[in-house]
Amino acid sequence: MKLTAEQLKQFDDLGYVMLQDVFDPEEVGVLTADLPRIYEMDRPEVWRENTGVVRTAFAAHRYSEPFRYIGEHPRLIEPVKQLLDGEVYIHQYKINAKAAFDGDVWQWHQDYGTWARDDGMPEPRAMNIALFIDDVTEFNGPLWVIPGSHKQGVMAAGHDLATTSYPLWTLDKASITDLAFEHGMFSAKGKAGSVLMFHSNLVHASSPNIGPWGRTIVYLSLCEVSNHITQFKREEWIAHRDFTPITPLPDDCLRDLARSAEAAE
Numbered sequence: 001m002k003l004t005a006e007q008l009k010q011f012d013d014l015g016y017v018m019l020q021d022v023f024d025p026e027e028v029g030v031l032t033a034d035l036p037r038i039y040e041m042d043r044p045e046v047w048r049e050n051t052g053v054v055r056t057a058f059a060a061h062r063y064s065e066p067f068r069y070i071g072e073h074p075r076l077i078e079p080v081k082q083l084l085d086g087e088v089y090i091h092q093y094k095i096n097a098k099a100a101f102d103g104d105v106w107q108w109h110q111d112y113g114t115w116a117r118d119d120g121m122p123e124p125r126a127m128n129i130a131l132f133i134d135d136v137t138e139f140n141g142p143l144w145v146i147p148g149s150h151k152q153g154v155m156a157a158g159h160d161l162a163t164t165s166y167p168l169w170t171l172d173k174a175s176i177t178d179l180a181f182e183h184g185m186f187s188a189k190g191k192a193g194s195v196l197m198f199h200s201n202l203v204h205a206s207s208p209n210i211g212p213w214g215r216t217i218v219y220l221s222l223c224e225v226s227n228h229i230t231q232f233k234r235e236e237w238i239a240h241r242d243f244t245p246i247t248p249l250p251d252d253c254l255r256d257l258a259r260s261a262e263a264a265e
């Protein structure tokens, strides 16, 4: 899958591209079927909210076959190679659960701000793919982004260790007010199987989920291989140290997995 000239221009201008129906319900089904097993695991990668529900399952590609396929899927990897103009490796992999009622806030931040400060990533030649594996609506804490904010470069940030269970370099209210009053906001909604690709300097956040529907999004953070991190302060399952370029799997890999699971039943 390649992005069109119009999508490339949109990414350049706004810092994101939203793609609907990238994966079909059968493919999404193999992923959601493995979530209960993952969420029950007692391992450090499965990070919990202060209430005890799962916030994020880091590096799930290492302990789940369907999620490994997502980390090597050509429909996700090829457009990123096109945008970053080179081979890519997985810098970070996470399944963000945003549980019904208890899924907590993600404060305003830029991902590259963290990757530069904590991981010594040289340049913002890295980006995110958000794959929705639930329908994302106005009722379950969609991701909000500020269009065009990726052009600000790395903004001043404070290290927030208190608001949630997970430390984050966050932006202050005055900066968000200025940016949002100038550029507005985009709320990334769509059916399960949709994808949001966004620049690593794009300013984004999501509110707590006070609704009865969970909102699971898989975030693949990919970095161009020559731009790999140089500082190893964080756990290696948060900021990976394997810089091997990803070789994409065949396009049908998830469908094949769904069908072989069905045949085995």
Ligand code: SIN
Binding pocket: 096, 106, 142, 143, 204, 205, 206, 217, 219
């Ligand atoms: C993130 O910014 O890394 C996660 C945001 C979210 O899932 O709402």
Ligand code: MN
Binding pocket: 109, 110, 111, 204
């Ligand atoms: Mn982020």
